[in-house]
Amino acid sequence: MSLKEELVKFCHKVYDKGYVSGFDGNLSVRLNENKILITRSGVNKGNVTEKDILTIDNNGNLIEGNGKVTTEAKLHLKVYNNRTEIKSVIHCHPVYSTAIASSRDEFPNDVFPEVILTLGKIPICKYATPSTAGLADSLEPFVKYANVFLLSNHGAVAVGESLELAYYRMEKLEHVSKTLFVAESMGKLKKLSGKEINELYSIAEETYGIKVDKRIRL
Numbered sequence: 001m002s003l004k005e006e007l008v009k010f011c012h013k014v015y016d017k018g019y020v021s022g023f024d025g026n027l028s029v030r031l032n033e034n035k036i037l038i039t040r041s042g043v044n045k046g047n048v049t050e051k052d053i054l055t056i057d058n059n060g061n062l063i064e065g066n067g068k069v070t071t072e073a074k075l076h077l078k079v080y081n082n083r084t085e086i087k088s089v090i091h092c093h094p095v096y097s098t099a100i101a102s103s104r105d106e107f108p109n110d111v112f113p114e115v116i117l118t119l120g121k122i123p124i125c126k127y128a129t130p131s132t133a134g135l136a137d138s139l140e141p142f143v144k145y146a147n148v149f150l151l152s153n154h155g156a157v158a159v160g161e162s163l164e165l166a167y168y169r170m171e172k173l174e175h176v177s178k179t180l181f182v183a184e185s186m187g188k189l190k191k192l193s194g195k196e197i198n199e200l201y202s203i204a205e206e207t208y209g210i211k212v213d214k215r216i217r218l
């Protein structure tokens with residue numbers, strides 16, 4: 001499967017999962033050092049075909065394809081231009097994650113051990129007007145290390161070393177956000193203590209060889 005075909009597949013997947021509605025969201029994958037495949041503006045992700053995928057350079061200029069480059073490309077470029085290891089960026093408006101981003105200043109991610117290890121610290125970026133450079137700049141404090149970002153009053157971004165990994169991170173983020181909502185509706189959240197979290201990091205390293213980057217530790 002070509003990268004373009006893979007990108008189309010994940011567009012359909014985020015739509016089927018309900019992570020986007022209308023023309024929301026945009027997905028991209030890095031083709032090489034200076035070429036990125038990205039969904040065009042104004043297309044429903046459930047209807048994306050290879051014709052809706054544009055090729056842009058690291059400055060956001062259109063190289064190949066027909067259609068308008070999404071204004072949210074700036075968000076994708078912010079990540080690619082700061083992280084050489086990142087190969088894919090997915091931006092969606094999933095209900096539960098977006099609800100947390102619109103009601104909280106901090107994400108309560110000291111609850112589920114496996115989320116602490118896989119997603120790490122989940123930053124909520126300061127509100128910025130969609131489509132502006134300010135939105136891309138809101139990622140700045142966390143762009144060098146975060147796996148996922150919440151955008152205040154807007155949505156979520158997941159990044160990964162592959163399309164699949166970026167997608168799984170988006171899926172995990174929405175899943176944990178939904179679980180938190182249900183848990184909080186049932187009672188007070190039982191958070192893990194600093195001691196329990198430190199023990200988790202040690203066990204993960206000793207038993208599974210999972211070394212969590214210090215910058216995404218809680």
Ligand SMILES: [Zn+2]
Nearest residue numbers: 025072154155
């Ligand atoms: Zn958006």
